Amino acid sequence: MKQFYTVVLDRFKELSGTFETEPYEAGWADEAIFFVRIHELDPKATINARVQISYDGIVWVDEGTTFEPIQTKGDHFVRVTHFGGWLRIALDAGKYSSYKATLSLVLKG
Numbered sequence: 001m002k003q004f005y006t007v008v009l010d011r012f013k014e015l016s017g018t019f020e021t022e023p024y025e026a027g028w029a030d031e032a033i034f035f036v037r038i039h040e041l042d043p044k045a046t047i048n049a050r051v052q053i054s055y056d057g058i059v060w061v062d063e064g065t066t067f068e069p070i071q072t073k074g075d076h077f078v079r080v081t082h083f084g085g086w087l088r089i090a091l092d093a094g095k096y097s098s099y100k101a102t103l104s105l106v107l108k109g
Contacts, residue, residue: 002108003028009088009103012039016098020090023057027085029109034089036067036076037102045097046071051078054086062090 009021026032036049047070051063065078080087093099 002030005029005107007105007107009105011102012100013103014098014100015091016093017095018090018092020052020060021088021103023054023060023086023088024105025057025085026083026087026105026107029107030081031108032080032083032087033106034078034080034087035102035104035106036070036089036091037104038070038073038076038099039102040100041071041073042093042097042099045093045099047091047093047097047099049076049078049089049091051080051083052088052090053083054088055084057086060088060090 049067051065052060
């Protein structure tokens with residue numbers, strides 16, 4: 001029987017510039033889906049988001065999976081496999097753009 005777990009990493013978080021979620025230990029899982037729900041967004045803003053991995057939860061590298069540039073309110077997601085022990089996402093909306101988001105991670109293994 002597979003295990004399934006959903007965690008809300010941040011809820012209705014007001015963000016600007018660069019932001020990384022807290023690390024999440026996921027070594028037991030076979031697959032992961034990151035969800036980004038944008039509640040509010042500056043009209044001219046573009047959010048670039050990417051998945052990062054770590055072997056220890058301290059040192060991070062880009063995994064290679066990126067979201068399509070986010071320019072609208074609503075739900076956005078990416079799927080990830082072969083990620084090792086720790087996961088997080090890094091978001092960048094530029095220095096002067098602000099937005100409000102809920103960030104979630106779904107794990108299955």
